[in-house]
Amino acid sequence: MKKKKVATRFFKVMLPGYLNELPIPPKFARNLTVQNHRAATIRDPLGRSWPANVEGKGEDLWFCGEGWMNFVKGLDIGIGYFLVFKYKGNMKFYVKVFDLTACEVEYSHEICSYSKRFELSSTLNKQGEAKASKTAEKLIKQFCKSLGPHFSITLKFCNLRSRPYLNVPLGFLASYRFENKSKVILVDPKGRSSPVRITIRKRRPIIQCCFGMGWHEFCLRNHLSAGDKCIFEIKSEEADAYIVHVHIIRE
Known part of the structure; x- marks a missing residue:
């Protein structure tokens, strides 16, 4: 047999x-x-x-x-x-x-994205969570000083579920009128562009602005999870959209 x-x-x-x-x-x-x-x-x-x-x-x-x-x-x-x-x-x-080209991915040891550049290393974690957190915040603040107009958000589960949303902070909204645009073009650390619709909710006396259709796909494409920090930097403006670069810092 x-x-x-x-x-x-x-x-x-x-x-x-x-x-x-x-x-x-x-x-x-x-x-x-x-x-x-x-x-x-x-x-x-x-x-x-x-x-x-x-x-x-x-x-x-x-x-x-x-x-x-x-x-x-x-x-x-x-x-x-x-x-x-x-x-x-x-x-x-x-x-x-x-990948989606049906070809085998050729990986290299080079670190080229913001998310990897600012990711906490295992060595840093061994120094203790408190010290690591303080060091990470210092790195983030130094990095943010080199940016243009921006706001940052630490993602929660509600920002990632099947019907997610992401609110634009009211203070930032007052300076940059997102509600006058129909969408934003999010550019990830790899240079890939994703159009995301802007949704306006009028709740007197304030106007609430959030990222709608397209945001979920952006999260999946970049493997975002709760605890990750996203820094949204306005790079330029078009008639109906802001061009926004997204810098991702993993938890």
Whole structure:
């Protein structure tokens, strides 16, 4: 009799919700050792190892937890990306990443985005949360001094859910009349432009202005999560829109 072959590879397409968890195909999950499957290691194309949790039971298993989220953000994986996992045993996985062009992503060690440039390092975290927070705030203040007109917001879950909103601070709104525009063009750290509709809510005696249609897609595209700080800098003005550069500082 022929010996039954055990699957060593599987692929997954990144669909909404992938940032929080990624289901492992049931047929493949049968190959995993049940006793020690709660801690996994994912090795990326640069050879870096990312610890991730694996939760579930039997054939119903999925990657999740902070480690999985760090892996997704670290490789800048977006919706529609195609990941191929190769299992090496002992809960160790190697991964290849393909983007929306259907080509494998070529990663480099260069740090080129604002989000990575100002992200707290693990060394900083080891110095203690209070000291790390103070150092981070100092870096952010120094960075903001070099910017033009801007406002900053630390994202909450209400800014990221399926029907999210983001209010423009009233003080900033008084100086820059967003309510006179139909949209803003948000430019992310990679230079990608996203049109976002401006929604006006008149609640006497104040006018409330928030980002509407297009904001959710911007959040997904940039893998934003609660606790991330976004700095919105006005770069230029058009007849119906402000051009706004968004600097992202991860939690």
